[in-house]
Amino acid sequence: MKVMNVVFDAIDNIPIPSLPLGDIFEGIIDFMVDYIGFIFDGISASLNGMVNGLEAVFMFLPGLIIMFVFAALAWYIGGRVLGIMSFVGLLLIYSLGLWPSAMATLALVLVASFIALVIGIPIGILAAKRDTADRMIRPVLDFMQTMPAFVYLIPAITLFQRGIPAGAIATIIFSMPPVVRMTNLGIRQVPSDVIEAAQSLGSTGQQLLFKVQLPIALKTIFAGINQTIMLALSMVVIASMIGAGGLGSDVRRALAQVDISNGFEAGLAVVILAMIIDRITQGLGDKSSQV
Amino acid sequence: MSQLEVKNLYKIFGPSQKKALEMSQNGKTKDEILKETGNTVGVNNASFSVEEGETFVVMGLSGSGKSTLIRNLNRLQDPTSGEVHVDGKNIVDMNAEDLRELRRKRMGMVFQNFGLFPHRSIRRNVDYGLEIQGVPEQERIERAYETLKLVGLEGYEESKPSELSGGMQQRVGLARALVLDPDILLMDEAFSALDPLIKRDMQDELLALQEKVNKTIVFITHDLDEALKLGDRIAVMYEGEIVQIGTPEEILTTPANDYVRNFVENVDRSKVLKASNIMSKPLAVVESREGPKAAVRRMRNEEISSIFVVDKSRKLQGIVSADDALELAEKGEKSLKNAIKKDVYHTTSPDTLIVDLLPMASEAKYPIAVVDSDNKLLGVIVRVSVLSGISRKGAVSE
Known part of the structure; x- marks a missing residue:
């Protein structure tokens, strides 16, 4: 017993230096704000412009027209039931008085996920084509997905101040991994004899990618797109904490005031939006694989 | 001059290929090389030539290196050492562009599991090779229809591959290669995935088709009966080496070693001897x-x-x-x-x-x-x- 205590004390006395990892990260962010802040100002302005512009379009048009457009799209892609349900759902949001918030949220989700896809799909293709790239990208994706979502908010505020751009950036980072992973997976799943056949016929690398690999991987890629949009939608609620607005702000306000009825209504509106977007993008995936 | 000539071809897989190649050239066996270097010898010093219009069958059991060999002929895999001449030109030195041109114009390939494009209709599977060469759509359609007729698939042009049976899918694979009118056709276990009756039909049809189109064919198979039926000459492969090359009769009547002798022992001679x-x-x-x-x-x-x-x-x-x-x-x-x-x-x-x-x-x-x-x-x-x-x-x- 005594011996053990002595040994443990000795081990405890071995100095393990405390690593100021957080301080280092903070330093990096500060450095970026001080020296390349203009880049972030530019990004901030364009994100603001895109989200506000889209929101303005949504708010300019009468609500019923937007409902009809969505219902028609849902009908075309997912069938009659989906079309009708979408219309009823949107009508419900409107009658709850949450229409402006819902449109703000929709604008933010669409812009953020669009950017996430534009960046994510090429990265997924790169990861599928090059094993080294895959090995480097994989841990970054793990990091992006498992880091608690709130943590993204802090550097986002530092770099972009409170508001829509900070929320959009946090959403983009948080929602990008699924589409990268699924694009990578989809391309890697294309059978090797199909690829060999395309090569044996004299395809260039680009022809192989665009005429064979991507079309065959499309269904899997659409599953990734669907997941990315869903994650974006779940993130915008959190992003409202840094002033991104929309339905998230309604939820947050209800939470602060312990207001059950408003909280339920705002939450329900998020669920309705999520279901409509989910079914439409899933339907797109099914349609694409039939072409 | 032979249409296709392979000289001292080696294909080695693994980490230290140079050393393994040297060992192989010094007569070390596949097992010794694997033990010492961790490299697998896929093809060991293969040399043969195929004449224009000839059907040359490479026969061996799985793992004998025959599929590796055929992939070296159009460089789906690059040889570790050796030469592959097509009409006297060594394709091992070719740059990517010339190689593509070779694949587009001179060499077609048919695969064991067909390798069809599942997202394209039959017609668009067949005209893929023309499409990537920029052939105008009207001509593409005409040539695809013509070729599909040649392989007996009239009326299926707008179907999807998944709607067709195995035998029909392989006809599509064949048509896809033939539409480019290549001089050389590489067929990798082309009929092995088909059930026996369909397989026999396809063999007969290939023979009949060959009368019409007269291509130079390199046909890979593990099935001796198939080799004897289709081959003008047969190369028997064992552990990456070609152990005998000869006409079906020669293989049957004068096997080069015990391996070949065992192989041909149970063959139905009445279907080979004339x-x-x-x-x-x-x-x-x-x-x-x-x-x-x-x-x-x-x-x-x-x-x-x-x-x-x-x-x-x-x-x-x-x-x-x-x-x-x-x-x-x-x-x-x-x-x-x-x-x-x-x-x-x-x-x-x-x-x-x-x-x-x-x-x-x-x-x-x-x-x-x-x-x-x-x-x-x-x-x-x-x-x-x-x-x-x-x-x-x-x-x-x-």
């Missing part, structure tokens, strides 16, 4: 101008009961039985004419397979006459040699 392999030279014939006495004498000498009659240029005239000849001789007739019978015996070409001679042989009273296209008598087959031709180490001529 009439010409088992016929005997027609030593005993009479010319039609000779008389009955000469015929009787010759039959007695050879101890046979009938004799074929030929004219001066050895064209077959008929057959005379000993009894009839004897009767004429006793009557003192000078000519055999009245005793010559036609239509009582069977004639056959030298290329007829023994299996097809069986029904004739079983009912024949007289020997079967083997004649060429000018009706010239090349040899005779008696029933017993048909039967022994089927059994192992049978009466293979000479």
Whole structure:
């Protein structure tokens, strides 16, 4: 017993230096704000412009027209039931008085996920084509997905101040991994004899990618797109904490005031939006694989 | 000049290929190299040449390196060492652009699991090779339809691959390669994934198709019967090495080593050996101008009961039985004419397979006459040699 205590004390006395990892990260962010802040100002302005512009379009048009457009799209892609349900759902949001918030949220989700896809799909293709790239990208994706979502908010505020751009950036980072992973997976799943056949016929690398690999991987890629949009939608609620607005702000306000009825209504509106977007993008995936 | 010539081709997989290559060239075995360097020798010093219009079959069991070998011929895999000449040009040195051109114009390939594009219709599978070359759509469609007709898939142009049976899918694979009109067709276990009846049909159709299109074909298979049926010549592979190259008859009758001998032991010889392999030279014939006495004498000498009659240029005239000849001789007739019978015996070409001679042989009273296209008598087959031709180490001529 005594011996053990002595040994443990000795081990405890071995100095393990405390690593100021957080301080280092903070330093990096500060450095970026001080020296390349203009880049972030530019990004901030364009994100603001895109989200506000889209929101303005949504708010300019009468609500019923937007409902009809969505219902028609849902009908075309997912069938009659989906079309009708979408219309009823949107009508419900409107009658709850949450229409402006819902449109703000929709604008933010669409812009953020669009950017996430534009960046994510090429990265997924790169990861599928090059094993080294895959090995480097994989841990970054793990990091992006498992880091608690709130943590993204802090550097986002530092770099972009409170508001829509900070929320959009946090959403983009948080929602990008699924589409990268699924694009990578989809391309890697294309059978090797199909690829060999395309090569044996004299395809260039680009022809192989665009005429064979991507079309065959499309269904899997659409599953990734669907997941990315869903994650974006779940993130915008959190992003409202840094002033991104929309339905998230309604939820947050209800939470602060312990207001059950408003909280339920705002939450329900998020669920309705999520279901409509989910079914439409899933339907797109099914349609694409039939072409 | 051969259309396709492979010289000292090595393909080695693994970490230290240079060392493994050296060891292989110094005669170390596959196992020794694997143990010492961790490298797998896929193809070990393969050399062969294929003539224009020839069907060259590479046969071996799985793991013998045959699929690796064929992938080195159009560089889906790059050889570790060695040369592959197509019409005298070494394609191993070719840059990416020339290689693409070669694949687009000169060499087509058909795969074991078809490798069809699941998202494209049959027609658009077939015209893919034209599409990537920028051929205008109208011409593409015409050529695709034409080729699909050639392989017997008329009416399926707008179907999806998944709607077709295995045999039909492989026809699409074949059409996709043929539409580019390549000189050389590489077929990697093309029929191995099909069930036996379909497989046989496809083999027959390939043979018929080959009559029409006359391509140079390199055909990979693990099935000896298939190799013997399709191949003008066969290369037998074992552990990455080509152990014997020869015609089907040569492989069967003079196997190069015990491995090949074991391999061919159980083959159905009646489906490989031909009439010409088992016929005997027609030593005993009479010319039609000779008389009955000469015929009787010759039959007695050879101890046979009938004799074929030929004219001066050895064209077959008929057959005379000993009894009839004897009767004429006793009557003192000078000519055999009245005793010559036609239509009582069977004639056959030298290329007829023994299996097809069986029904004739079983009912024949007289020997079967083997004649060429000018009706010239090349040899005779008696029933017993048909039967022994089927059994192992049978009466293979000479």
